[in-house]
Amino acid sequence: MTEFTKFGFSQETLDILAKKGFESPSKIQEKSFPILMQTEKDMVGQSQTGSGKTAAFGLPLIEKILQEKRSKHIKAIILCPSRELAIQVGQELESFVGKRDLSVFTIYGGQSYIKEKRKIKSGIDILVGTPGRIIDHLDNKVLDFSNIDYFVLDEADEMLNMGFIDDIYQILETTPQEKRTILFSATMPNAIIKIVENFMKEYELIKIKSNTLTSDTVNQYYYTIQKKDKPELLYRLLDIQNEFYGIVFCRTKADVDELTKLLKQKGYNADCIHGDISQNQREKVISSFKKGFVKTLIATDVAARGLDVKGLTHVINFSIPENTEDYTHRIGRTGRAGKSGTAITFVESNEIGRIKSIQKKIKTNIEECQIPTPQDIINLQKENLKEKVGIAIDNHEFEDNKDLANELLKLDKPETVISALLNITFKEKFSTKRYSNISKPNTKTVQQNTNDEAKLFVAIGKNSGMDKKELIQYLSDISGVDQQDINDLRMLNDFSFINVIQEDAKKLIKSFYKKGKNGRPLISKAKENRKNK
The missing domain is CATH 3.30.70.330 (RRM (RNA recognition motif) domain)
Structure with missing residues (x-):
């Protein structure tokens, strides 16, 4: 915690960080804090998702606004590409504010327009929002950015990918030239560089290497599989894991809906998010997932943007990502906070070249795996059961059912009684009939595409x-x-x-x-x- 004292944060902020469990700043925070706390320069930060960017700009922003003379106009805008990211950023900023006199408000499509208008008119300090909803309020004269002091553009390259570049220009043109601008982006395409050149004054550029987000903490594998057999492979991987808590990425909304339906029919604890799901339902699903009530979340890239959940064990690419950046964004959601994670990609025969290209670009080995057989899965599940029973015995977690056990043992020999219990409880789970056949990929096509x-x-x-x-x-x-x-x-x-x-x-x-x-x-x-x- 002492590492945060050198940046000039107030004692209130240090106390909040201590309560939230912050021990030391991340790389992007280490480099951002001195610039944003001790200078008046603009800043460009190039860093991957999950590197601690919200605290990197949020903590200095809160400190600066609290030190300034209070007024009714909005002090800072934070522009985010998706509702999920906007909500996440807003919630994290509120947690950094604590009980201090500073208001944070988040606006996004799907929320009550009237509620947003009323709150904006009452006066807020920091506004977090998505481009479309901010433009709606600007067009209706609800918002006025002529007096803002700070403008933050988060996930700038994702804004570009989602077609928001014109919206960004439209919003920026309503802001004063003397504002302070902070921009974060995982990559720096030409369109982002033009924003920097057109709207930023003297600025500092920070670059954080992303290799630790992909290679050091994430074990990466792929399976070569025919498209029709992908659901069956997913069933097997979910069954073979002792504890699975992860996101499964699909290319389209239709794929998400179909896969979620199949998983639920099979009895898996799964749910989904994508762009056509109502905001109310989306928030319920994400809440259930974050609390661990839902173990498997099926999602599209856009819907999952900004979704930051701790403790994920797996990321599965049911559909191979369109490019290397999407791949690193996806798998960077696991293997965080010093824990290891697993990333698995389903690769069709004609996609081998693409996974090889990704491997080459990220300079990390992505190991090809053999598809587990039904008997492999059942054998592992039996071993897991034996381990759990051993732990329960060691922890004396059997006293409640001791009387019933003695009654059951009077029925027949111990091995006969235990076998009957296992058959009642695990008959379907320990049957190879639970699984369908998986066809071998066309090896000729695989060889042609490597x-x-x-x-x-x-x-x-x-x-x-x-x-x-x-x-x-x-x-x-x-x-x-x-x-x-x-x-x-x-x-x-x-x-x-x-x-x-x-x-x-x-x-x-x-x-x-x-x-x-x-x-x-x-x-x-x-x-x-x-x-x-």
Whole structure:
């Protein structure tokens, strides 16, 4: 706790941190606190999800506002890409404030507009919100940012991925030039750099390496599996774990709904969140998950953004992530606070190139595993049962049922009675009939797709009028390459970059060879010295 005293925090803040169990600052906090507490500079922090960013900007923000002369206008805006992240940030800031005279309020779509309007009009100090809801209140003259002192943009690259870049500009243009701006982002694409150049004054740039979030504390594995067999593989992995508490990521809302339905039908303790679920239901599900009442949460990337739950044992990629950044975001949710975690990815035969590419980029081994057989699972469950019984005996956790045990033992031999009890209790669980057959992947297809990926230059950018989805569909329609195999699309104004396996690269180059302008092909191998940032 003494490590926080050197930054100039008040005793009230130090007491709150002690009660919350803070022992030492994270890397991003260590570097942010001196800048935000002891200077007036703007700041850009490049750091992954789960690195302690909320405290990094929240604690100095609270200290500064409490020291300033009080007034009715909003002092600080914190812009978040999702409702979940906004709620989480708002709650954490409130916990840092404690009983002190400073108000934090969070606004987001799905909450009562009238309630938000009434609270804003009553006067608040720190406003946390999502872009859409903030713009709604700006358009209706409920919000006025002309006098704010601080502007915080959290998860800036995710804002970009979700199409909020124009909203960010619209909101920033309503704020005064003399405000202090703080920006956090896991990556620094061109669009984010432009925000820095256009809206920030003298600033400090902080970069925190992310390798400890992915490699040191998270054991990473993958299974090669046919799409139709993915649910069966998930059942087996849930059964083989002694204690499972984790998130299963799917690509689409429909996938989330279907998988959740299958799990519930099988009797698993699972629930889901995605963009079409009402905010009230979403909050109930997240609350149940955080309290451990729900052990398996099925989610899309966007719905889970900002969801920070302690103690997760697993992250399972039911659908392989679209890019390396999404992969690191997902698996960074486990293996925190010094504990180890497990990340498992389901990989179809035509996706082997993608998992190999991710492995190469994060410079970490992702080990391929053999699918556990039904008998493997049953044998392990029996061993787990023996261990639990041994622990119960050691802890004398049998006294309540001793009389009944003596009565049962009068019925027959001890082994016969115990066998009957096991059959009554575990007959279905210890039966191989519980599991369906899993087909072997097409090994020929696997071998064809284990080659390295190629980066391609595509002479089509945002100025063409296409968005990312439309461009991927266009490339797929012309070349015959599956949309899911076109990876890591980075779309700039006049051109784009994609990653595909070598075999698909040949198809794309050949298909678009005569479709370019001025004698140049529309698609070509990206040159190493081409500026693509």
